[in-house]
Amino acid sequence: MGVLSFLFSSSIGRKLVMAVTGVSLIAFLVVHCAINACVYFMDGGATFNAAAEFMAHNLFIRLAEVGLIGGLLIHIVQGLSLTLDNMKKRNNKYGAAPKRSNSTWYSRSMGLLGTILLLFLVMHLKDFWIVSRFDAQGGLTETKTLYHFMVEVFTNPVPVTLYVLGCISLAYHLLHGFQSAFQTFGLNHPILTPMIKTLGVAFSIIVPLVFASIPVVLHLDLIK
Amino acid sequence: MKHSMKVNLQVWRQKNAQAQGNFENYSVETNPNMSFLEMFDVLNEQLIHDGKEPVAFDHDCREGICGMCSMVINGNPHGPKQAITTCQLHMRSFNDGDTIVVEPWRANAFPVIKDLSVNRSSFDRIIASGGFVSVNTGNAVDANNILIPKDIADEAFEAATCIGCGACVSACKNASAMLFVGAKVTQLSLLPQGQAERQSRVVAMVNQMDAEGFGACTNTGACAAECPKGIPLSVIATLNREYTSAKLNGK
Known part of the structure; x- marks a missing residue:
């Protein structure tokens, strides 16, 4: 086995790949969340549009985006194949579920939560990413900005509900994934690990809450 | 009563x-x-x-x-x-x-x-794949011949309390054996007697673990919650660290 092939074949290498790509996706969430939160400037989306414009046309951002999509695809493919492989390790299932809980339901459901997020992502990229990146598809103009477009999408309660559900899945996925990544890196420290766990819980609540709040406040017409 | x-x-x-x-x-x-x-x-x-x-x-x-x-x-x-x-x-x-x-x-x-009795020879094969350490028999050596700091000795001893029962595997949703392998790797990599084969050992044991058909760890923590000896989840972090650094050293 080569120096790098272990990343895609050994049990530890595979989870290392999940952790590295997972942490880079967490870093992306910080940027995405900060830009979305610009709608709270209450300036009719001017700051938000400026930020979105920068993200869409800056060369370095576009290059980073290629890396992001690569990392995302690896996270998805490796995650699905790991989940499917792990399901084959116990052919005869238990007759009784554990009476005394030994782990959290979301830590055992990362494959399911990830699949929900993947479906959400397909819808989300179709809704906004394609319009903001490929001018011919959506036709964003001076008068019809990404902010206007977002307001339009969220007048319908169906996408609002789906986006909130997507954010709840994200919260639970992060609640396990954030601290789990550091355990995979081999970091289990008497002082640092409790700090990472607290930070992980805070991140998993705050970031999805900010994301989920935007469709809701736009739908209820609470910001101008 | x-x-x-x-x-x-x-x-x-x-x-x-x-x-x-x-x-x-x-x-x-x-x-x-x-x-x-x-x-x-x-x-x-x-x-x-x-x-x-x-x-x-x-x-x-x-x-x-x-x-x-x-x-x-x-x-x-x-x-x-x-x-x-x-x-x-x-x-x-x-x-x-x-x-x-x-x-x-x-x-x-x-x-x-049969019935409630299962074959756990896969654990024995993982242990055997890790090789052996040489221990001289005959007269007992002096207790302080090899100096081991107390905190290191305690940590190694904590990992060594693993009795290889397999509760970790049975509790894990992925049937992963990483708490068991982590305990063994942690114990040997902490002690001076285990240094010579430290890197080749962890790679051999993880390869054997994967070959035996145990699942991959997803850090749910069910293993440590069910371990009768209270082996902590940190031994899996140690295993991840030992394995990755061995791999980065080309082992």
Whole structure:
């Protein structure tokens, strides 16, 4: 086995790949969340549009985006194949579920939560990413900005509900994934690990809450 | 204190590794101060008396150190209490009239031999793949011949308390053996005697673990919650670190 092939074949290498790509996706969430939160400037989306414009046309951002999509695809493919492989390790299932809980339901459901997020992502990229990146598809103009477009999408309660559900899945996925990544890196420290766990819980609540709040406040017409 | 109680058991019966198993219902009059295994002895006496096949189950020391008593009781390996083995579980932990489901460890890497008895040779092969350390026999060497700092010795000892029972595998949703392998790798990589083969050992043991058909760890923590010896999840972090650094060194 080569120096790098272990990343895609050994049990530890595979989870290392999940952790590295997972942490880079967490870093992306910080940027995405900060830009979305610009709608709270209450300036009719001017700051938000400026930020979105920068993200869409800056060369370095576009290059980073290629890396992001690569990392995302690896996270998805490796995650699905790991989940499917792990399901084959116990052919005869238990007759009784554990009476005394030994782990959290979301830590055992990362494959399911990830699949929900993947479906959400397909819808989300179709809704906004394609319009903001490929001018011919959506036709964003001076008068019809990404902010206007977002307001339009969220007048319908169906996408609002789906986006909130997507954010709840994200919260639970992060609640396990954030601290789990550091355990995979081999970091289990008497002082640092409790700090990472607290930070992980805070991140998993705050970031999805900010994301989920935007469709809701736009739908209820609470910001101008 | 009451001296008699009745429990209803649903016990997994399986003739051999190939046979389809099923749950059988039994009712046992027992004493609340009996251990769970003694309750099974009573059940087997009853079955023998009735001319039926007794339930095969593993047991040896009956004092919590051999790691043989592999029973999943009401969905938890070694039953409802934490940090004990099945032989250390007493019937007073249950109520009169309770229905108790008893199953073997379930993992493809631990095939059922019969009823509640499973084959854990895969653990032995992982240990063997790690190689050996040389220990001189003959006169006992001086206790302080090899100096080991107290905190390191304590940490190695904590990992060495693993009795290789397999509860970690049975509790893990992925049937992963990483808590077991992590405990062994942590113990040997901390001590001076284990340094010579430190990197080749971890790679060989992880390769063997994967080859045996254990799943990959997803850090749910169920293993550490069910470990009768309280082996902490940090041994898996150590295993990840040891393995990754060995790989980065081209091992």
